[in-house]
Amino acid sequence: MSYEYTWIGRGRSRPIATIAIVAINVAVYLYTSYQSFFSQTSQDWIDALSFIPILLQVPSQWYRIITSMFTHADIFHIFFNMWFLYFFGSEVEKRIGSLKFLVLYFISGLMAIVFHVAFTSIGGSINLVIPALGASGAISGVLGAYVMLYPRRKLAGCYLILIIPLCLTMTASWFLLLWFATQVIYGYLKFGGVAFFAHVGGFVNGIALIYPLAKKAEAKTDLLPGYFFMEWRQRVGLGKALKTTLVILLLAVVGGAIYSTLIAPSMSGVYVYSIKVVDSSGKTFEDQAYFSPPSNSVPPSLDAPRIVFNRFLWSGLLTGYLQPSNEVVELRYTSRIRDPNYGLRIRLSIDGLAMYDSNHILKSFNGTVQTDVIKVGYYWLWPVASVGEYESFSVKMVGEDVAGDAGPTIVFPCAVISTITSIAALYISLYKDREIAEEELWVIAPFRI
Known part of the structure; x- marks a missing residue:
């Protein structure tokens, strides 16, 4: 800890880069x-x-790597992203400068994509065809940098629990670390709808990259010139509890990245099915579905194609290990199957011509599907399902493996990069946190000279 007298200068520069990034994101959202x-x-x-x-x-x-960082799904998505970006990004930019901030931001966005791809081997190959968008990955890098630069900063906020306001103050680093923990946990639990490992990748990169970017902290304030202060200051780092928690989470990420590196070369493919269905009333529906062996899938959004696809999935007919490869076979199937969502027993009859590829995955089907339709209603907030009418569909379904050798050519190199980045972040968190953390200032005895 040091003690000295210091002159304090007038305020700090505005976060130009942060404001520019916010403006571009908002402009893109308004246009789209x-x-x-x-x-x-x-x-x-x-x-x-x-x-x-x-x-x-x-x-x-490849242009999508950049455009996805400026595209948001809805108004809530962009509002909270830009709120976090300005709140935390402005402080990080003031510390390292606008140019270095841009480097941190865009490399974090790139690394978010790298981690997202790398961890598809854990989340399932189906994620190779699911779109991802938003500035969250790049912003996560800013959050990771903030934790390392300002580990003792305080945040104050009020939250409503029903109609009762709850106001509290907590360290910003703990708030961000709890958020990081949820991303790691949800990612491993394979919660759908959010690219959790993209957030993880951005945060980990922010920790790793801020070390070479951050200059030595200096005492600064926004007071007018002409004041003289006596001050104590100390570079404190993360602290034992915070560092221990962060290291445990980073070890979990390192383990996942290494596991992805090992299994990526043997990843299974992803099949895209084009489904054309004609129902009993003569209406035609066309849609697409995705399937990744052995059971990961994204069903069609339209009702009739979704019913047909789910029947093939639930009956196990998307895989035909006993069927000859690349030959037209007559497919006849009649049975009662169980709906995995509600546990209902439904009738199913399939009759037509099918072909399975060399991986024993359904390549094409042309015929009829007859089945009970499941009706879902709601009693208050609880879904209630029942067996509906027995309907017949005329079906033409064609599948194609779009992943090919994506495992060894795409996922594997991304997993290697993710492993190296995670280890670097772990090392910096363990041994370099005090070198870049902002000094804590205790200022006393102001005098006008």
Whole structure:
């Protein structure tokens, strides 16, 4: 700990880079969401700008790495992202400067994508075809940097529990570390809908990258010139409890990255099914579904194609280990199967011509599907399911393996990079935190000279 007299200068520069990034994100959102009165981004723009891991195999689609960082799903998505970016990003930028902040931000966004791809071997190959979008990965890098730079900063906030306000103050680093813990846990639990490991990757990169970017902390304040202070200051670092928690979480990430590196070369493929269904009334429906052996899937959004696809999935007919490969076979199946969602027993009859590929995955089907339809209603907030009418569908379904050798060519190198980055972040958290943490200042006895 040091003790000295110091002159204090006038305020700090504005976070120009942070403000510019916020402005660009908002402008992109306004342009891509005006058709829905700015409530959400249109699906056409999401399809064109979001990042889809499997498209890394196509160089002409690499633009998505950047565009996905500036595209948001809806107004809540962009509001909270920009709120966090400005609140934490402005402090990080003031510390390291605008140019270094841009380096931190964009490399964190890139590493978020790398981690997202790397951990598809854990979350399931199906994630290779699911779109990801938003600035969350890059912002997570800013949050990771903030934890290392300002481990003792305080946050005060009020939350409503029913109608009772709860106000509390806590250390910013603990708040962000708890958030990081939820991303790691939810990622391993395979919760859908959010690219949790992209957030993890950005945060881990922020920890690793802030060390070479951060200059030595200096005492600063926004008071007017002409004041003279006597001060004590100390560089404290993370602290034992905070460091221990962070190290445990980083070890969990390192373990996952190493595991992904080992299993990536043997990852199974991802099949995209184009499904055309004609129901008993003569209406035609066309949609797509995704399937990754042995059981991961994304069903169609339209009712009739979804019913047909789920019947093939639940009956196990998407895989045909006893069927010859690349030959047209007559597929006849009649049985009662169990709905895995509600436990209902439903009738199913399938009759048509099918073909299975060399991996024994259904390649095509042309025929009829007859089955009980499940009806779902709600009693208060609880879903209630029952067996509905027995309906017949005319079906044409064609599947294609779009993943190919994505495991060894895409996932494996991303897993290697993720492993190295995670180990670097672990080392910096253990041994370098005091070198970059902002000094804690205790200022006393102001005098006007």
